[in-house]
Amino acid sequence: MTRTRLGIGAALAAGTLAATGLALAPTAAAVTPQSATINATCSIGGTGAATLTATQTGTAATITLTSTEIKAPLSVGQDSIASTLTLVKAGGGNSVFTGQKNPAIPAGGGVTVGPLDGTVAAGDSLEAFGGDLKMVVFGITITCTAGGPQSPGPFVFE
Structure with missing residues (x-):
């Protein structure tokens, strides 16, 4: 009977450790890094740090740019900036x-x-x-360019 309890206890402990290991295992990221920083200069809005955040699902990818240093000169409504971000391919x-x-x-x-x-x-x-971000706001095109390579490095997609 003691052997049975020990066997069941060992099996439960092993199962718990395995489940914990799976729960704590890092999830696979489809793009690395998931975020990068650039120093951008814009034709309107100024110069400053901006963060690019990338996601990927298969061949579909998204990138979001955020900056607290590049400022909107006027109030802008939700979903009113038509944006085109051009990134340079390594090859x-x-x-x-x-x-x-x-x-x-x-x-x-x-x-x-x-x-x-x-x-x-x-x-x-x-x-x-080497690429740029073009934002059309109220019919005016604002162009932003990076002053150097993004940090920590380029986005690499799986």
């Missing part, structure tokens, strides 16, 4: 992400656009430096 060419998604932004508030939708292939390595 040559570009990848384009587009959309008209943004929160309402008060005058003087930090800029957020996205998620912007694009298509990627396995192995794509995309960098903001």
Whole structure:
């Protein structure tokens, strides 16, 4: 009887450890890194740090840009900024992400656009430096460019 209890106890302990290991195992990220920082200069709105956040589901990917340092000169309504983000592919060419998604932004508030939708292939390595972000607000095109490579490095998609 004692052996049976020990066997059951050992089996339960092993099962608990296995379940805990699965619960604590990191989830696979389809894109790495999931966020990167650039120093951007915009034709309107100023210069400053911006964060790019990427997600991927198969060949569909999104990128959102947020900055507390690049400011909206006027109040902008929700989903009123038409944005086109062009990223440079490591092997040559570009990848384009587009959309008209943004929160309402008060005058003087930090800029957020996205998620912007694009298509990627396995192995794509995309960098903001050399590309640009074009935002059309009230019919005026605002262009932002990165002053150097993104940190910690380019987005690599699976």
